Amino acid sequence: xxxxxxxxxxxxxxxxxxxxxxxxxxxxxxxxxxxxxxxxxxxxxxxxxxxxxxxxxxxxxxxxxxxxxxxxxxxxxxxxxxxxxxxxxxxxxxxxxxxxxxxxxxxxxxxxxxxxxxxxxxxxxxxxxxxxxxxxxxxxxxxxxxxxxxxxxxxxxxxxxxxxxxxxxxxxxxxxxxxxxxx
Amino acid sequence: xxxxxxxxxxxxxxxxxxxxxxxxxxxxxxxxxxxxxxxxxxxxxxxxxxxxxxxxxxxxxxxxxxxxxxxxxxxxxxxxxxxx
Numbered sequence: 138x139x140x141x142x143x144x145x146x147x148x149x150x151x152x153x154x155x156x157x158x159x160x161x162x163x164x165x166x167x168x169x170x171x172x173x174x175x176x177x178x179x180x181x182x183x184x185x186x187x188x189x190x191x192x193x194x195x196x197x198x199x200x201x202x203x204x205x206x207x208x209x210x211x212x213x214x215x216x217x218x219x220x221x222x223x224x225x226x227x228x229x230x231x232x233x234x235x236x237x238x239x240x241x242x243x244x245x246x247x248x249x250x251x252x253x254x255x256x257x258x259x260x261x262x263x264x265x266x267x268x269x270x271x272x273x274x275x276x277x278x279x280x281x282x283x284x285x286x287x288x289x290x291x292x293x294x295x296x297x298x299x300x301x302x303x304x305x306x307x308x309x310x311x312x313x314x315x316x317x318x319x320x
Numbered sequence: 321x322x323x324x325x326x327x328x329x330x331x332x333x334x335x336x337x338x339x340x341x342x343x344x345x346x347x348x349x350x351x352x353x354x355x356x357x358x359x360x361x362x363x364x365x366x367x368x369x370x371x372x373x374x375x376x377x378x379x380x381x382x383x384x385x386x387x388x389x390x391x392x393x394x395x396x397x398x399x400x401x402x403x404x
Contacts, residue, residue, distance in 0.1 A: 258378045
């Protein structure tokens with residue numbers, strides 16, 4: 138297997154959207170997410186000599202980002218100081234400790250759904266990242282940014298039928314990638 | 321009759337347009353007719369539809385070009401220091 142190499146000149150163009158999306162689903166704040174992505178690139182730059190070439194560039198950057206996100210949560214937790222846990226038994230309003238109040242609400246599926254969607258978003262993002270550059274660009278513009286066919290073909294200087302061919306190839310590749318990694 | 325029968329290649333194209341709600345009614349009818357007798361396209365159509373559903377399910381958030389430029393600028397400053 139060929140050794141992977143790092144090429145920081147392309148990092149921002151190639152990976153910033155992917156890393157940003159990964160971060161925003163986890164920290165829910167655009168500014169913080171941007172900072173974390175920025176920090177990840179810088180940390181990557183400083184750690185380049187430790188790169189052994191065993192993982193792909195993108196995987197390597199994600200592993201740095203994961204640490205950054207964990208650090209971020211550690212920091213805001215320690216800012217809170219010592220948390221105070223108060224338990225009140227037998228307050229006058231609800232006498233006794235009812236078991237029903239302790240179990241999870243089986244009709245509340247939102248937490249599960251949001252975790253599943255987070256994983257789905259990761260899977261789709263990493264499949265898009267595997268597409269050839271041109272295909273990924275056209276597909277993103279068309280499908281995710283919902284741009285008009287005409288606008289895209291003008292901007293990228295391609296014909297409409299050319300655009301549809303690219304979109305078609307991207308969709309076929311994505312469907313088979315997701316089939317392997319998601320279903 | 322030949323008017324309503326299309327080849328697989330065109331069916332695939334219409335199917336793609338369908339996903340973006342850009343297929344005309346005639347095209348949709350042609351596609352439906354094609355799918356009645358072509359199992360390969362039926363398969364492709366189903367997986368194409370599934371892909372659209374998955375893509376609709378999640379919300380993508382992208383950096384604006386301004387935000388991306390900011391990240392780029394600050395990164396390139398550091399990059400220059402490294403490459404000297």
